Every structure is written in structure tokens, then in C-alpha cells.
Amino acid sequence: MSMPETFTRNDATTGSEWWRSAVIYQIYPRSFADQSGDGIGDLPGITSRLDDLRDLGIDAIWLSPFMTSPQKDAGYDVADYCDVDPLFGTLADFDTMLAAAHERNIRVIVDLVPNHSSDQHVWFQQALAAAPGSPERERYMFRDGKGDNGEIAPNNWESVFGGPAWTRTTNADGTPGQWYLHIFDSSQPDFNWNNEEVREEFRRILRFWLDRGVDGFRVDVAHGMVKADGLPDYTPNPDGGSMGGDSADVPYWGQDGVHDIYRDWNKLLAEYDGDRALCGEAWLPTIEQTTKWVRPGEMHQTFNFAYLETPWQPAAQRAVITESLLRYGAVGAPSTWVLSNHDVVRHATRLALTIDNPQGEGIGPNTPGPRPDAALGLRRARAASTMMLALPGSAYLYQGEELGLPEVIDLPDDARQDPTWFRTNKKRYGRDGCRVPLPWVGNAPAFGFNETGEAWLPQPVGFAAFARDVQRGVKESTLSLYTNALTLRADFGLGTGTLEWNDQYGSDVVAFKNGDIEVITNFGAAPVELGDKTVLIASEPDIDGAVLTDVTVWVRDV
Structure with missing residues (x-):
């Protein structure tokens, strides 16, 4: 998307909900x-x-x-x-x-x-003991395999943790059974969210x-x-x-x-x-x-x-x-x-x-x-x-x-x-x-x-x-840096504030205002001189009136 040079966030809050x-x-x-x-x-x-x-x-x-x-x-x-x-x-x-x-x-x-x-959940244990097509199996993603004897997994999906996303079950008589889906580990069978019983349980x-x-x-x-x-x-x-x-x-x-x-x-x-x-x-x-x-x-x-x-x-x-x-x-x-x-x-x-x-x-x-x-x-x-x-x-x-x-x-x-x-x-x-x-x-x-x-x-x-x-x-x-930042964040209402970009420091710097606070982060080699601004917090000590490389400061005008 095209980005404006200066962007002001008009507060999108529609209420005072704490999570905002x-x-x-x-x-x-x-x-x-x-x-x-x-x-x-x-x-x-x-x-x-x-x-x-x-x-x-x-x-x-x-x-x-x-x-x-x-x-x-x-x-x-x-x-x-x-x-x-x-x-x-x-x-x-x-x-x-x-x-x-x-x-x-x-x-x-x-x-x-x-x-x-978990595969130890009572529902999954009931599903393993039940027949294909049973209500117990419908709570999970059981499928028949492909091939002449169902020996091929239902599809080619891979687990997030590596390896196939399907594991084959064994029937009570020792013969190979259906497969179940697990996008994660084989011990984590996926629920069938098209099943109303699953929705009601949650x-x-x-x-x-x-x-x-x-x-x-x-x-x-x-x-x-x-x-x-x-x-x-x-x-x-x-x-x-x-x-x-x-x-x-x-x-x-x-x-x-x-x-x-x-x-x-x-x-x-x-x-x-x-x-x-x-x-x-x-x-x-x-x-x-x-x-x-x-x-x-x-x-x-x-x-x-x-x-x-x-x-x-x-x-x-x-x-x-x-x-x-x-x-x-x-x-x-x-x-x-x-x-x-x-x-x-x-x-x-x-x-x-x-x-x-x-x-x-x-x-x-x-x-x-x-x-x-x-x-x-x-x-x-x-x-x-x-x-x-x-x-x-x-x-x-x-x-x-x-x-x-x-x-x-x-x-x-x-x-x-x-x-x-x-x-x-x-x-x-x-x-x-x-x-x-x-x-x-x-x-x-x-x-x-x-x-x-x-x-x-x-x-x-x-x-x-x-x-x-x-x-x-x-x-x-x-620890002190975080504690001080959280105190100032609350004191100045930054979480419910507005953001306005400040372009005056050049392309190596990210700077914005949020209410009365100006935030400056220097990614470049040249220091950013602060002049007579009051430093409220700095991510590194002893910045001596300038924002150095890989440093963020919060400042206010005197």
C-alpha cells in the first residue's frame, strides 16, 4: 500500500475497554x-x-x-x-x-x-475405540486413506513440527485403520469444527x-x-x-x-x-x-x-x-x-x-x-x-x-x-x-x-x-528501563494517544509524536542532536544530549 509521508492516527477507540x-x-x-x-x-x-x-x-x-x-x-x-x-x-x-x-x-x-x-483427551480415546463414521469420530478429522488398502495418507499435508500431518490408526483386531489429521504433533489431533458438538463443548x-x-x-x-x-x-x-x-x-x-x-x-x-x-x-x-x-x-x-x-x-x-x-x-x-x-x-x-x-x-x-x-x-x-x-x-x-x-x-x-x-x-x-x-x-x-x-x-x-x-x-x-517506560506510558496516556510522524531528522531516523512526547530512534551512524529538549527516558545511559546509533529516546520541549 502507498504510505503517506506524515500520518496521524485519529484514535480508533470506541470506548474505554481496558484491552485497547x-x-x-x-x-x-x-x-x-x-x-x-x-x-x-x-x-x-x-x-x-x-x-x-x-x-x-x-x-x-x-x-x-x-x-x-x-x-x-x-x-x-x-x-x-x-x-x-x-x-x-x-x-x-x-x-x-x-x-x-x-x-x-x-x-x-x-x-x-x-x-x-491431546490424544489423551477422553474424546479422542473414545474416537479410537469407536467405528468409522461414528459420532465419536466425527469430533475429530478422521479419514480413510487412499490406495488399494488405504495405505496412502488422505492428502499431502505436512505437520508444522515436521513430517506428515496424518497418522494411521490400528483397529482392535490389529489391522490398519483410518487416518487422523494433526497439523501439529501426532499427539495433537485436530478437532472437526464443522461438528456442532465441538462448538458447544467450547x-x-x-x-x-x-x-x-x-x-x-x-x-x-x-x-x-x-x-x-x-x-x-x-x-x-x-x-x-x-x-x-x-x-x-x-x-x-x-x-x-x-x-x-x-x-x-x-x-x-x-x-x-x-x-x-x-x-x-x-x-x-x-x-x-x-x-x-x-x-x-x-x-x-x-x-x-x-x-x-x-x-x-x-x-x-x-x-x-x-x-x-x-x-x-x-x-x-x-x-x-x-x-x-x-x-x-x-x-x-x-x-x-x-x-x-x-x-x-x-x-x-x-x-x-x-x-x-x-x-x-x-x-x-x-x-x-x-x-x-x-x-x-x-x-x-x-x-x-x-x-x-x-x-x-x-x-x-x-x-x-x-x-x-x-x-x-x-x-x-x-x-x-x-x-x-x-x-x-x-x-x-x-x-x-x-x-x-x-x-x-x-x-x-x-x-x-x-x-x-x-x-x-x-x-x-x-529492568529499570522497562519500569520507567511503563510508568511514563501510563502517565502520558500513550496507549490511547495519537501518532504523528516527524520527518525532520532524515531517513536513518524514525521519529514521531504521541501527545506531548516525541520519540526518536536513530538507526544511522550520525548522532541526532537534541538541543534544549528534555530527555524523559533513553534506551542507553549517558547519551550526552544526542541520540546515538541504535538508541531510542523520549523527549519533551522545554
């Missing part, structure tokens, strides 16, 4: 804080650290899956959608955590995984958590669920993203029928007070396509993955911000901004990579190309985050980014647990490197993750320097 401007902090429960000491984070651990999140200044937390699961995919394989996995605690622990968060004015969003269940699940008091849902694979009629063959672009950003016509992503589901859910949430929210994980080729998920009466937010994946270049950054505000504003929705999550290389490392890194591929000791420069990556990450937190709309933070945590590259092969690592025969490292348990205390066992020193993924020795207690109160620390 919230800063939402993603908690990956197994890696956040471990109260039990078994090496896996848990709900009591989250409760014990809520004061730290309140002090950081976030508005809400989003919890990655904590529901009953065999943990083949770190909880994204759900066996019981209405209970807590014993790894993480109990429903009572959840209620305690929820109440404690609300006491601190922190809202709680829970992850919902509707595209597929209405029940939504109500179960809403009745407990949750403030919304992050919907996993929100662009999935519905498949194209006839399940036609499809060969993905080998250079494209694994979650659907490579093409507009993937038969298992982005189908029109999925919008009926979210319109139904939107009405259900509207029955509850408190502006309950739906946020979609929708990996789609363009921002324009993604905004279809947040049209009036559908989802309230969707992740802006185009922004996350944009190169650290001034023209690209300005273009994606401009298009995001235009496209989301056109449907009356806020843009969201996100730089890291549990599926991508942490941006303190990613922004220093010199090679392409498709989503979900990860990096490791044998990744081609030079090792990313850690200092450069952190400098750019601090600048990127400082710019992001000044943008109108809602921002998502991934646990540990406020500490400047890098991707853990040198995990031992025998410690890796991501299904991607195994299903690609160890060709793709996967996502373990961004999921290593957090450091809280620099000189404690497991860096304060727990008291026993156990950790489900090994923490590198260098994590000591990033620990929260080491950074707390230190003016130059990344």
Missing part, C-alpha cells in the same frame, strides 16, 4: 517461578511473584497453558480443558492466583487451544473459566480450526513461516468459516461484565488479512506478527507501524505490538542475527553464520522496546524481556524438549532457547527460580548477570 491500551505480560508457567521445587514452574510460584509484576507496571498477565496435559508440547496438548495439570497445582491454586492478581489490579488472560486436543469451556473470573482468552492458532472443503493437497513454501505467513491460500489456515466461531464467542463474552477480551494468535501473510480477525463483533485483539518480524531498518519499521495503525484503525480495533514470545527467538538475540530465522526454527550451536553479537542485540532490543512502548494501542511483553534475557543458544542436545527438534530429526532447534526458566536471584540455586536448584531446561551461568535482584534499583539496568 493494556500492557500485557506473557507468563510461560513452567519457566516463570517454581514453588514446589520440582524444576517446573507452577501457579503458586506465579502468585509469589505478582508483586514484582505489579511493580513493573503491567496491566494484565497472559498465562500459557496450565491445563491437564501429558506435556508432549509443553501444555499445548490439552487432555482436560477444565482442570489444572498437577505439574502446575490445582484449581484452588488457580483461584488463589486469580484473586491475588485482581487485588493488585492485574487482569488475567488464559490460553485456550481450540484447534486440537462454549462450555469458555463459560467455565469466565465464571471463575478470568478477564479473557488468548486463542492459540486462531487462524486454524476450519479446513478447506475436500482437504485439497497443498505444498508449503519452504522459505515461508511455519504458522501460515507464507501464503494466502493455505487450506488449513485462515478459512472464512472460522469467523463464525469468533462471532459466536464474542456474543458469549459480552454476556459477562468487565470487558472480557479475545486475543488471537493469527499468523497470516499480511496485516490486512490479520485485521479480518478483529472486525466488529469478532476478536478484540490479534497479535501483530508483522511488526515482530520486521527487520531493524528505519524504512521497514516506519512502514509496518503506519500500515498497522491504518489497517487496525479502519476496523475500529487497536493495533497490538509484540517483539518476543514463547515461539520465537528472543529479540535481544534476534535483532543481532545476520541470517534469516523463520518462526519456530530457533537457533543453536550449529546454526549457520556468525554468532549474534550479544551487546549489539541487547542494545537494539532496548531501543526497540522503548520505541514500542510509546506506540498507541496494546503492547505484549514476554517474561524475561524486561531483564534483557538473550536466547539460550548452547543448550545440550539431550536437554532439548521441543517437538520440532525431534520431528525434524534434529535439523531445526525449535523453541527451547526462549523458554529457559527465569533468573530471579543472582547467587541462589536455579537463580531463584526455586530453592532446590532444579530446572526443566538448564540455565546458563551467564543468567546471574540478568537476575532481577541484580537489576532492581540500578538506574542503567534493562
Whole structure:
């Protein structure tokens, strides 16, 4: 699309809903804080650290899956959608955590995984025991195979995690049976969303958590669920993203029928007070396509993955911000901004990579190309985050980014647990490197993750320097940078503000005004002199009146 030289965002908000401007902090429960000491984070651990999140200044937390699961995919394989996995605690622990968060004015969003269940879910076990064509099998995507004896999979679809997307069953008498679809791991069979029983079951699940008091849902694979009629063959672009950003016509992503589901859910949430929210994980080729998920009466937010994946270049950054505000504003929705999550290389490392890194591929000791420069990556990450937190709309933070945590590259092969690592025969490292348990205390066992020193993924020795207690109160620390930025963001109402580009600094600089604040990010070698402007925050200390390379500042006129 053609980009105007100067763009002003007229506030697209249609009300005061909290999710339009919230800063939402993603908690990956197994890696956040471990109260039990078994090496896996848990709900009591989250409760014990809520004061730290309140002090950081976030508005809400989003919890990655904590529901009953065999943990083949770190909880994204759900066996019981209405209970807590014993790894993480109990429903009572959840209620305690929820109440404690609300006491601190922190809202709680829970992850919902509707595209597929675990193969241990009672429904799938019933389906395996039932006959082809039975009501039990109609809840999932069972199909007869091709060939004389059904020995060929129903189509050529590939799993996101590598390998075929179909697995053949075995009948009770030992003969080969039907095939079932799993866009992800073979332990994650896809639901049949053309089945009304499936739709009604998820209405029940939504109500179960809403009745407990949750403030919304992050919907996993929100662009999935519905498949194209006839399940036609499809060969993905080998250079494209694994979650659907490579093409507009993937038969298992982005189908029109999925919008009926979210319109139904939107009405259900509207029955509850408190502006309950739906946020979609929708990996789609363009921002324009993604905004279809947040049209009036559908989802309230969707992740802006185009922004996350944009190169650290001034023209690209300005273009994606401009298009995001235009496209989301056109449907009356806020843009969201996100730089890291549990599926991508942490941006303190990613922004220093010199090679392409498709989503979900990860990096490791044998990744081609030079090792990313850690200092450069952190400098750019601090600048990127400082710019992001000044943008109108809602921002998502991934646990540990406020500490400047890098991707853990040198995990031992025998410690890796991501299904991607195994299903690609160890060709793709996967996502373990961004999921290593957090450091809280620099000189404690497991860096304060727990008291026993156990950790489900090994923490590198260098994590000591990033620990929260080491950074707390230190003016130059990344933790202080985030805390100060969130305070100023709230004080100046930047989340509900307007953006106006400022072109006076040249093409190597991205600069804009949001209300009384001017934000300047320098991508070039020449310093940007600030004159008599008052610096409110800078992504690097001691800038001495000028914005240096890979630095963002917020300033006001004297």
C-alpha cells in the first residue's frame, strides 16, 4: 500500500475497554517461578511473584497453558480443558492466583487451544475405540486413506513440527485403520469444527473459566480450526513461516468459516461484565488479512506478527507501524505490538542475527553464520522496546524481556524438549532457547527460580548477570528501563494517544509524536542532536544530549 509521508492516527477507540491500551505480560508457567521445587514452574510460584509484576507496571498477565496435559508440547496438548495439570497445582491454586492478581489490579488472560486436543483427551480415546463414521469420530478429522488398502495418507499435508500431518490408526483386531489429521504433533489431533458438538463443548469451556473470573482468552492458532472443503493437497513454501505467513491460500489456515466461531464467542463474552477480551494468535501473510480477525463483533485483539518480524531498518519499521495503525484503525480495533514470545527467538538475540530465522526454527550451536553479537542485540532490543512502548494501542511483553534475557543458544542436545527438534530429526532447534526458566536471584540455586536448584531446561551461568535482584534499583539496568517506560506510558496516556510522524531528522531516523512526547530512534551512524529538549527516558545511559546509533529516546520541549 502507498504510505503517506506524515500520518496521524485519529484514535480508533470506541470506548474505554481496558484491552485497547493494556500492557500485557506473557507468563510461560513452567519457566516463570517454581514453588514446589520440582524444576517446573507452577501457579503458586506465579502468585509469589505478582508483586514484582505489579511493580513493573503491567496491566494484565497472559498465562500459557496450565491445563491437564501429558506435556508432549509443553501444555499445548490439552487432555482436560477444565482442570489444572498437577505439574502446575490445582484449581484452588488457580483461584488463589486469580484473586491475588485482581487485588493488585492485574487482569488475567488464559490460553485456550481450540484447534486440537491431546490424544489423551477422553474424546479422542473414545474416537479410537469407536467405528468409522461414528459420532465419536466425527469430533475429530478422521479419514480413510487412499490406495488399494488405504495405505496412502488422505492428502499431502505436512505437520508444522515436521513430517506428515496424518497418522494411521490400528483397529482392535490389529489391522490398519483410518487416518487422523494433526497439523501439529501426532499427539495433537485436530478437532472437526464443522461438528456442532465441538462448538458447544467450547462454549462450555469458555463459560467455565469466565465464571471463575478470568478477564479473557488468548486463542492459540486462531487462524486454524476450519479446513478447506475436500482437504485439497497443498505444498508449503519452504522459505515461508511455519504458522501460515507464507501464503494466502493455505487450506488449513485462515478459512472464512472460522469467523463464525469468533462471532459466536464474542456474543458469549459480552454476556459477562468487565470487558472480557479475545486475543488471537493469527499468523497470516499480511496485516490486512490479520485485521479480518478483529472486525466488529469478532476478536478484540490479534497479535501483530508483522511488526515482530520486521527487520531493524528505519524504512521497514516506519512502514509496518503506519500500515498497522491504518489497517487496525479502519476496523475500529487497536493495533497490538509484540517483539518476543514463547515461539520465537528472543529479540535481544534476534535483532543481532545476520541470517534469516523463520518462526519456530530457533537457533543453536550449529546454526549457520556468525554468532549474534550479544551487546549489539541487547542494545537494539532496548531501543526497540522503548520505541514500542510509546506506540498507541496494546503492547505484549514476554517474561524475561524486561531483564534483557538473550536466547539460550548452547543448550545440550539431550536437554532439548521441543517437538520440532525431534520431528525434524534434529535439523531445526525449535523453541527451547526462549523458554529457559527465569533468573530471579543472582547467587541462589536455579537463580531463584526455586530453592532446590532444579530446572526443566538448564540455565546458563551467564543468567546471574540478568537476575532481577541484580537489576532492581540500578538506574542503567534493562529492568529499570522497562519500569520507567511503563510508568511514563501510563502517565502520558500513550496507549490511547495519537501518532504523528516527524520527518525532520532524515531517513536513518524514525521519529514521531504521541501527545506531548516525541520519540526518536536513530538507526544511522550520525548522532541526532537534541538541543534544549528534555530527555524523559533513553534506551542507553549517558547519551550526552544526542541520540546515538541504535538508541531510542523520549523527549519533551522545554
